[in-house]
Amino acid sequence: MEKAFRLAILAVLALIFVSSPFANASESPFIVAHKRVALKKINSGIERISVSIDVYNRGSATAYDVTLADDSWAQDVFDSVIGNTSKSWERLDAGSLVSHSFELESNVKTIYYGAPALVTYRVLTKSRLQEAYSTPILPLKILSDTESGKMTEKKLLVNYGSHISALLIVILFMHMVFNPSKQSGNKKRH
Template sequence: MAKPTTEVALISVIVALFLVSTTFASSDAPFIVAHKKVSLNRLKSGAEKVSVSIDLYNQGTVTAYDVSLSDDSWTQDVFDLAGGNTSKSWERIDAGSLVSHSFVLESKVKTMFYGAPAVIKFRIPTKAALQEAYSTPMPPLDILADRPPEKKFEWAKMLLTKYGSLVSVISIVVLFVYLVATPSKSSALKGSKKRR
């Protein structure tokens, strides 16, 4: 049985292929592609900061007008808006251009959160009805999850396991060369007694 994240990824690929095929069918239209990125950052106050960034690309050949972005999947009982706004609008997005929008949320609730894609609506001059597009789905967020403590000397352990044997061999060779190249104290004392 496939994992839920694999099923979501498979559905996303199928939807993307469908959207790309419809773009080639009608070449004189805007084609909005939206990428939603989410990052978590634990705060010392016992809360978790959620930074959301959404990039909109117009990959079509025509300008999209009256573009509005809405990302209302963030429930108020789990998240508080800490900065920015979950919606944004632009008068137009020219063909081949990129616009971005970001906002910050804060959560004090420990939960697994499954968010929905952002909704983008735009107008095409040749059609009366608003067109709709969706952003890429985001992976589930494990808010305030118990994470193992950071290991301070993890890099040293990695270097030791990767290069430990090489360092040992080089150390032994250098020690051997040092012992052969430097005279011993007893032979140096014998040489000085013979000269007298």
């Protein structure tokens, strides 16, 4: 009995000894980056692109020397107007958020497929820089011809679609109540 108890204690101690490095590995930063883009037509030949990138540290430790680089914007298509496409922070504490925004202009009509932004950071327990990528963006239709009729229909559908659906359901219900089926009319009543 005493021997089994000692073996159980040794097994528990060995398990703790083996799993302790894995427990320390979970105490690290976990970087999540979210990239958003908004298009705004300035005039008929120029469109402004507003880019905003939020960088979150969802981990349990601080990330150091955090650098955000979004260099996927082609120089022959885009001109930088406000801000830079890269930004650095000394540290990003656990559970914190930082944001970076910049604006570009384009006078080229194209569909642009942008790449995710790159976030590099340093962890105290590792010598190598860690990398994280932002969420990708949908293809941008720069200076595209919008059909005003379709846009008006979509706006009407968005604004009044739920009202129309509710009205149709009420009308269908009233039709079913006031117009009984033909089979019920054939039944004889005594």
